[in-house]
Amino acid sequence: xxxxxxxxxxxxxxxxxxxxxxxxxxxxxxxxxxxxxxxxxxxxxxxxxxxxxxxxxxxxxxxxxxxxxxxxxxxxxxxxxxxxxxxxxxxxxxxxxxxxxxxxxxxxxxxxxxxxxxxxxxxxxxxxxxxxxxxxxxxxxxxxxxxxxxxxxxxxxxxxxxxxxxxxxxxxxxxxxxxxxxxxxxxxxxxxxxxxxxxxxxxxxxxxxxxxxxxxxxxxxxxxxxxxxxxxxxxxxxxxxxxxxxxxxxxxxxxxxxxxxxxxxxxxxxxxxxxxxxxxxxxxxxxxxxxxxxxxxxxxxxxxxxxxxxxxxxxxxxxxxxxxxxxxxxxxxxxxxxxxxxxxxxxxxxxxxxxxxxxxxxxxxxxxxxxxxxxxxxxxxxxxxxxxxxxxxxxxxxxxxxxxxxxxx
Amino acid sequence: xxxxxxxxxxxxxxxxxxxxxxxxxxxxxxxxxxxxxxxxxxxxxxxxxxxxxxxxxxxxxxxxxxxxxxxxxxxxxxxxxxxxxxxxxxxxxxxxxxxxxxxxxxxxxxxxxxxxxxxxxxxxxxxxxxxxxxxxxxxxxxxxxxxxxxxxxxxxxxxxxxxxxxxxxxxxxxxxxxxxxxxxxxxxxxxxxxxxxxxxxxxxxxxxxxxxxxxxxxxxxxxxxxxxxxxxxxxxxxxxxxxxxxxxxxxxxxxxxxxxxxxxxxxxxxxxxxxxxxxxxxxxxxxxxxxxxxxxxxxxxxxxx
Numbered sequence: 100x101x102x103x104x105x106x107x108x109x110x111x112x113x114x115x116x117x118x119x120x121x122x123x124x125x126x127x128x129x130x131x132x133x134x135x136x137x138x139x140x141x142x143x144x145x146x147x148x149x150x151x152x153x154x155x156x157x158x159x160x161x162x163x164x165x166x167x168x169x170x171x172x173x174x175x176x177x178x179x180x181x182x183x184x185x186x187x188x189x190x191x192x193x194x195x196x197x198x199x200x201x202x203x204x205x206x207x208x209x210x211x212x213x214x215x216x217x218x219x220x221x222x223x224x225x226x227x228x229x230x231x232x233x234x235x236x237x238x239x240x241x242x243x244x245x246x247x248x249x250x251x252x253x254x255x256x257x258x259x260x261x262x263x264x265x266x267x268x269x270x271x272x273x274x275x276x277x278x279x280x281x282x283x284x285x286x287x288x289x290x291x292x293x294x295x296x297x298x299x300x301x302x303x304x305x306x307x308x309x310x311x312x313x314x315x316x317x318x319x320x321x322x323x324x325x326x327x328x329x330x331x332x333x334x335x336x337x338x339x340x341x342x343x344x345x346x347x348x349x350x351x352x353x354x355x356x357x358x359x360x361x362x363x364x365x366x367x368x369x370x371x372x373x374x375x376x377x378x379x380x381x382x383x384x385x386x387x388x389x390x391x392x393x394x395x396x397x398x399x400x401x402x403x404x405x406x407x408x409x410x411x412x413x414x415x416x417x418x419x420x421x422x423x424x425x426x427x428x429x430x431x432x433x434x435x436x437x438x439x440x441x442x443x444x445x446x447x448x449x450x451x452x453x454x455x456x457x458x459x460x461x462x463x464x465x466x467x468x469x470x471x472x473x474x475x476x477x478x479x480x481x482x483x484x485x486x487x488x489x490x491x492x493x494x495x496x497x498x499x500x501x502x503x504x505x506x507x508x
Numbered sequence: 509x510x511x512x513x514x515x516x517x518x519x520x521x522x523x524x525x526x527x528x529x530x531x532x533x534x535x536x537x538x539x540x541x542x543x544x545x546x547x548x549x550x551x552x553x554x555x556x557x558x559x560x561x562x563x564x565x566x567x568x569x570x571x572x573x574x575x576x577x578x579x580x581x582x583x584x585x586x587x588x589x590x591x592x593x594x595x596x597x598x599x600x601x602x603x604x605x606x607x608x609x610x611x612x613x614x615x616x617x618x619x620x621x622x623x624x625x626x627x628x629x630x631x632x633x634x635x636x637x638x639x640x641x642x643x644x645x646x647x648x649x650x651x652x653x654x655x656x657x658x659x660x661x662x663x664x665x666x667x668x669x670x671x672x673x674x675x676x677x678x679x680x681x682x683x684x685x686x687x688x689x690x691x692x693x694x695x696x697x698x699x700x701x702x703x704x705x706x707x708x709x710x711x712x713x714x715x716x717x718x719x720x721x722x723x724x725x726x727x728x729x730x731x732x733x734x735x736x737x738x739x740x741x742x743x744x745x746x747x748x749x750x751x752x753x754x755x756x757x758x759x760x761x762x763x764x765x766x767x768x769x770x771x772x773x774x775x776x777x778x779x780x781x782x783x784x785x786x787x788x789x790x791x792x793x794x795x796x797x798x799x800x801x802x803x804x805x806x807x808x809x810x811x812x813x
Contacts, residue, residue, distance in 0.1 A: 290594070
């Protein structure tokens with residue numbers, strides 16, 4: 100049963116396993132050298148007589164997640180027939196970076212700047228802008244804070260992004276079931292007490308401990324349909340800033356379909372991160388299918404990312420191409436699965452806003468808070484609100500109920 | 509009767525079969541690797557697909573002790589690994605004080621194994637007459653990240669250090685089975701040390717075989733209908749929680765209890781709560797949808813004959 104083939108043959112298999120691991124790595128599986136060694140061991144155990152066993156042995160070693168299965172499966176079948184073929188296939192399969200975003204050029208701004216550094220004319224311009232930036236007076240800053248993202252010029256937008264990046268988002272902490280030493284704690288730490296007692300002897304001095312609290316996970320669901328396109332880039336900056344210094348942030352974009360961009364956000368450089376996001380999303384500035392996207396989220400992700408009392412930021416204007424079909428049900432499901440659901444809607448800036456569209460009317464009864472998000476001020480207010488514990492559940496629904504009923508009647 | 513680990517994948521498959529666990533060959537491969545290379549087996553899958561059962565069956569057929577650690581949020585060393593018996597220690601200190609023993613002797617005395625309460629992880633490292641035990645770490649996704657990190661340390665060296673007592677190392681590593689329902693992603697560092705396997709819903713054929721073993725009292729015709737109906741349900745796109753094998757077995761039991769010999773729309777409506785656990789799901793299937801699925805099932809079964 101031991102893979103007791105001749106040493107020469109074994110060497111060939113070894114090399115092939117290594118190439119296979121390399122191919123998997125190139126295809127995006129996190130395969131390290133340790134796993135290659137494990138694979139060799141595993142193959143030795145199982146032998147290579149049975150192709151299925153060989154397959155599943157490698158599968159058990161290289162695949163760590165269910166979504167990696169398909170990549171592995173394809174790679175396996177191509178590679179173990181003809182290792183050369185795979186390389187060629189990969190060249191064809193690698194995603195070409197086609198970006199429908201009109202501002203795609205701007206995405207590589209930093210890169211472009213770095214390349215253009217040699218040219219004297221360009222540098223001067225950049226310097227000038229910097230001088231201007233520093234000279235911005237208090238009142239200008241105030242104006243910028245209140246200015247609608249939609250009406251900003253490119254330069255103002257760039258400055259707004261800067262401000263967003265500095266925005267610190269502190270979530271109200273929730274208690275965990277863990278304890279840490281705390282002199283004013285509510286519970287007695289028996290272990291510490293006994294140890295102290297042994298050292299001193301005589302009178303028992305009680306040591307105390309208290310519950311540890313920590314910020315809950317944060318999940319951002321952001322609409323990137325055509326009607327939101329003016330805001331999208333800024334929100335992406337916002338999401339990147341939020342995800343930057345914190346674990347347990349998950350972000351999803353949706354238009355007509357749902358895309359998980361959490362992994363791309365871990366790239367520290369914001370332009371690079373956004374490039375990756377742009378490459379992974381296929382439905383920029385298209386229509387919106389909120390109900391369908393939410394259904395996909397609820398089914399595939401909610402149980403995985405909404406555990407442990409997550410706070411959900413739902414960023415959308417509520418304009419739904421499907422006219423809110425099936426939306427209420429999915430919204431209710433989402434609301435029931437999280438601790439706090441905050442709907443951020445840029446349309447709420449208008450004084451006479453009324454939840455008219457079918458989509459909005461389907462969403463509103465199921466959110467805890469309903470906030471505008473159209474300028475820096477509203478983002479700051481959001482950060483302020485997140486610091487405190489949330490309102491009673493469905494507060495927003497209570498507040499807007501007369502409006503909803505009037506429309507319904 | 510303890511027995512040696514199986515020698516090949518086929519043997520492993522037969523071994524699982526002896527514990528009346530109907531496994532795919534792919535699962536048997538993963539189990540075989542975990543047993544022979546003495547590395548943990550990481551089983552992920554939806555609730556009710558038989559993850560925990562793997563560990564139970566392994567313990568049973570190999571004749572090993574099963575040690576189970578059910579994870580929950582805030583699970584800490586005191587409830588997973590060991591704890592000192594404080595009450596007894598207190599008494600001991602008081603007794604020692606009256607006996608005028610030196611402080612050092614007292615310290616040595618009260619931090620000895622006599623006062624140690626062993627929890628699952630420590631227990632699993634202790635030698636056992638029947639051979640290394642099966643350690644089931646159930647629903648790891650419910651524990652928090654700090655515990656996961658701690659587990660990483662235990663599972664890589666199979667040793668636990670107790671500051672007051674020293675290091676406890678397993679002479680032979682236990683058979684470790686970790687399960688997760690994927691309510692959050694387990695860190696890659698931990699998964700990397702394990703053999704990973706995703707337990708999917710079974711095929712109709714396999715589900716029927718399982719049902720025959722687990723609900724032997726069910727009439728053959730009813731079993732076929734039950735399995736076909738459940739398979740249809742799993743293909744329904746907008747259910748929030750699909751029924752697992754556990755639900756299928758429960759349902760078969762429930763139907764036989766009610767003396768149902770063949771599925772009828774009424775019987776389904778009455779017992780749907782056994783199969784679906786979300787009100788929205790039940791509301792969607794109950795009534796006309798159940799009837800539609802049932803007529804499809806009946807037509808297919810009639811066609812197959």
